Amino acid sequence: MKRLLPIAAALVFLSACEREDREFRPSPVAGGGDAAISLSSIAPGPGPAETRGDTGKAYEENAYHLSEGKRLFAWFNCKGCHANGGGGSGPALMDDRWIYGGEFQNIVQSIREGRPNGMPSFRGKIPDELIMQIAAYVRSMGRHVPMDAAPGRNDDLMPRPSEHRLPSSPAVTRGTVPPSGQAPQ
Amino acid sequence: MRCCRPALLTAPLLLTACSGWQSSLDPQGPQADFLAGLFWVFTAALTAVWLLTMAALIVALLRRQSARTEPLELDPRAERGMARAVGAAAALTLLVIVALTVVSYGAQRALFSGGEAPLTLQVKGHQWWWEVTYEDPLPSRQFTTANEIHVPVGQPVNIKLKSADVIHSFWVPNLAGKMDAIPGRENRLVLQASKEGVFRGQCAEFCGWQHAHMGITVVAHSLEDFARWRESQISAAEPPDDPVRKRGMQIFLSKPCVMCHQIRGTPAAGKVAPDLTHIGSRLHIAAGTLPNGRGNLAAWIVDAQGIKPGAHMPLIKLEAEEVEPLARYLEGLK
Numbered sequence: 001m002k003r004l005l006p007i008a009a010a011l012v013f014l015s016a017c018e019r020e021d022r023e024f025r026p027s028p029v030a031g032g033g034d035a036a037i038s039l040s041s042i043a044p045g046p047g048p049a050e051t052r053g054d055t056g057k058a059y060e061e062n063a064y065h066l067s068e069g070k071r072l073f074a075w076f077n078c079k080g081c082h083a084n085g086g087g088g089s090g091p092a093l094m095d096d097r098w099i100y101g102g103e104f105q106n107i108v109q110s111i112r113e114g115r116p117n118g119m120p121s122f123r124g125k126i127p128d129e130l131i132m133q134i135a136a137y138v139r140s141m142g143r144h145v146p147m148d149a150a151p152g153r154n155d156d157l158m159p160r161p162s163e164h165r166l167p168s169s170p171a172v173t174r175g176t177v178p179p180s181g182q183a184p185q
Numbered sequence: 186m187r188c189c190r191p192a193l194l195t196a197p198l199l200l201t202a203c204s205g206w207q208s209s210l211d212p213q214g215p216q217a218d219f220l221a222g223l224f225w226v227f228t229a230a231l232t233a234v235w236l237l238t239m240a241a242l243i244v245a246l247l248r249r250q251s252a253r254t255e256p257l258e259l260d261p262r263a264e265r266g267m268a269r270a271v272g273a274a275a276a277l278t279l280l281v282i283v284a285l286t287v288v289s290y291g292a293q294r295a296l297f298s299g300g301e302a303p304l305t306l307q308v309k310g311h312q313w314w315w316e317v318t319y320e321d322p323l324p325s326r327q328f329t330t331a332n333e334i335h336v337p338v339g340q341p342v343n344i345k346l347k348s349a350d351v352i353h354s355f356w357v358p359n360l361a362g363k364m365d366a367i368p369g370r371e372n373r374l375v376l377q378a379s380k381e382g383v384f385r386g387q388c389a390e391f392c393g394w395q396h397a398h399m400g401i402t403v404v405a406h407s408l409e410d411f412a413r414w415r416e417s418q419i420s421a422a423e424p425p426d427d428p429v430r431k432r433g434m435q436i437f438l439s440k441p442c443v444m445c446h447q448i449r450g451t452p453a454a455g456k457v458a459p460d461l462t463h464i465g466s467r468l469h470i471a472a473g474t475l476p477n478g479r480g481n482l483a484a485w486i487v488d489a490q491g492i493k494p495g496a497h498m499p500l501i502k503l504e505a506e507e508v509e510p511l512a513r514y515l516e517g518l519k
Contacts (some may be wrong), residue, residue, distance in 0.1 A: 024490040026500055071497075075457045076444060125441055127499045156368065 019149050020063040026129045056104030059136035060145040066163075067151045069137025072130055081118070084159045085141040090118065094141040102142065107135040143167065207385040209358035213405075214377045216361040219292045226288055230281060296362070302343035302375060306334065310346070310353030310366040310388065313395040313496060314459055314472040319415065328419050329447075331459030332472045335404045337411040338378050346372040354390035357403050363389045378405035385473065394495035400473020421450030422462045422518050433514025436507050441499070448518065458497070465518040471496070483512040 059065045073079065081090030091099060100110050111131050114121030122131065140150045143166045150164035205211060212221040307318040318329045336342045346355055348366040356363040361376035378384070388399035406414060425431050437443070438453060445458035453461075464470070467477050471493055475481040487508060489498035503511070 022495065024494045025488075124439070125444055127441055127501060130499055 019061065019146075022064045056108070056132060056136060056139075059132045060104065060139055061149050062136075063149045063151070065133045066137050066140050066145060066149055068130075069133035069135070069140075070151045070163075072126075072134050073137055076122075076126065076134070078134070085138075086160075093138050096142060102139075102144075104132075104135055104139060107138050108132055111135060137163075141166075206383055207358055207387065209362075211359055213359040213382060213384065214361065214379050216296055216376055217359055219295050220362050223289060223292045227285060230285060234281060296375075302341040304337070304340060305343040305345065307345045307347060308334070308355060308366070308401075310348045310350075310355070310392070310399075312350050312393050313388070313399040313493070315355075315399070315401045316349070316459070319418070326419055328449075328462075329460045330418060330463065330467075332400070332469065333402045333404065333467045335406060335411060335414050336376070336378055337408045338381055338405050340408070341375050341377045344374045344376065346374060351392050352390050353388045353392050353399070355386065355401070356389040357384055357386035357401070359384040360403060365390055378403070381405050381407060383468070387473075395493050398472060398474045398493050398496075400469070402468050402473060404468070417466070417519075418463055422448050424450070425514060425517060429510050430514045430517050433510035433512070436503070436511045437514060440503070440511075441501055445497075461515065461518060463518055465516050471498075479512045479516045482515050483508050486511060 059069075081088055082093050085094035086092050091097070096102070098106065100106055100115055108131055110119060111126070111134060112121065112123050112128075114123075126134075136145065137151070139145055140163045143150075143163075145163075147164050150162075150166075152162050152164050154162065209217065209224070210221060212218045305320040307316075307320060309316040309318075315332050316329060317331060317334055319327060321327045344355070344364075346364055346366040347370075348368045350368065352368065353366040354363050355366055355374065357376065359382075360378055361374060364372050364374040366372065382405050384403045384405070386401040386403060388396055392399065425434055434451065437448070438451060443453040443455060445455040447454050447456060447460045447462065449460075449462040464482075465477070469475060470477050470481060471485055471489070474493055475485065485492060485498070486501060487503065488500070489496055490500055
């Protein structure tokens with residue numbers, strides 16, 4: 001028992017190292033990543049339904065990627081339309097209403113390809129790894145990432161409680177649907 | 186001889202630190218002169234105090250004590266002498282402290298009393314580079330550059346220090362002391378170069394992963410050269426004329442570069458990364474990390490994370506034949 005305690009303590013400490021493991025150099029091969037995303041589980045013909053590939057876990061459970069996503073969210077002016085997640089001329093990101101799906105892949109796709117009624121496409125303008133960091137951060141606004149990895153304090157003024165202090169359910173349930181989501185039902 | 190070899194080897198190493206382009210012991214301006222003077226006054230005074238103390242200690246240890254017959258018996262003459270010695274030492278200590286305080290206060294006053302400077306710069310610390318804006322009453326004559334400051338010789342330059350993220354500290358040892366750049370606050374610093382030269386500055390407050398690679402170059406020119414440099418920096422980038430550089434410009438404008446960088450005279454207008462309008466004219470790239478040149482520009486574009494891990498320059502996926510035109514284009518932005 002006496003020996004177990006330090007081992008358990010060491011394990012607890014070491015497990016914390018992974019949450020902010022910094023991967024600065026993603027694979028330098030051009031054009032990777034695009035095909036990894038399947039947006040729908042519907043497949044033509046008989047046979048097993050398609051399974052989603054990369055679910056973005058590596059990004060959503062990593063504090064470094066999430067805080068980078070938070071920085072890029074401001075740098076690339078996502079705030080211009082989505083404000084700090086509450087929505088403005090673009091839909092809110094912190095509620096549980098998603099017009100084009102709230103899974104990691106849906107958000108990556110929305111950023112990369114754009115969406116009707118105003119969301120521009122950032123294909124070729126933002127490198128894939130950065131899009132995934134932003135998508136993971138967007139997921140953290142609705143409290144869909146582990147609490148110990150979600151970004152904490154801002155460097156400047158805080159418009160709302162930081163992401164790691166949000167309640168465990170989605171921050172805002174049944175948020176209002178923006179006009180773009182009310183188009184023909 | 187053997188005993189002294191390490192000492193002989195280290196002595197020149199220590200002495201090389203006293204001159205050069207990043208040393209506060211090689212002052213090149215009035216502000217740095219004050220600081221170096223202060224340093225030598227303190228060093229001399231404190232060395233003298235240390236030597237005196239050590240000498241008194243050695244004398245006290247070596248002096249032969251006459252054996253006393255009665256341990257509790259006091260010799261009034263010796264007691265008086267000791268009281269006098271302690272009193273004199275305390276008075277001398279007070280005198281030295283007060284004198285050094287006055288000297289230090291005088292130097293501080295001289296450092297911060299700077300009147301109106303003809304040139305005002307805004308220097309903003311970012312993780313991990315410096316944004317430099319030359320102020321001018323005419324907005325069309327203001328311009329922004331990065332990681333390199335040019336100053337005219339013999340003129341005080343007023344620097345407003347700001348920070349975009351965390352606390353940085355601006356320190357060009359040959360020209361002035363350290364001054365912190367604090368988010369949400371503006372600190373002032375005056376520096377002046379008394380002769381032409383190139384000096385290196387360094388962020389002096391730990392600011393994250395690449396703190397060590399956050400350098401700044403200060404180039405001091407004659408007044409005419411400075412005016413010429415300023416005119417060239419105010420102008421927008423010249424459009425390229427040869428086909429390779431034209432292709433490079435196309436690549437720059439169609440790739441993620443434009444999301445963060447600005448080149449005046451083109452549609453690229455990002456404000457969160459260094460301004461590249463005249464990057465070809467700078468001595469270094471990546472905040473003093475690499476000497477400027479086509480090869481290093483290409484290396485930086487292809488693998489910034491290998492050179493400066495953690496920097497906010499992401500990995501840009503380019504085709505092999507796109508790298509050279511892009512590097513040529515940037516190199517030509519004089």
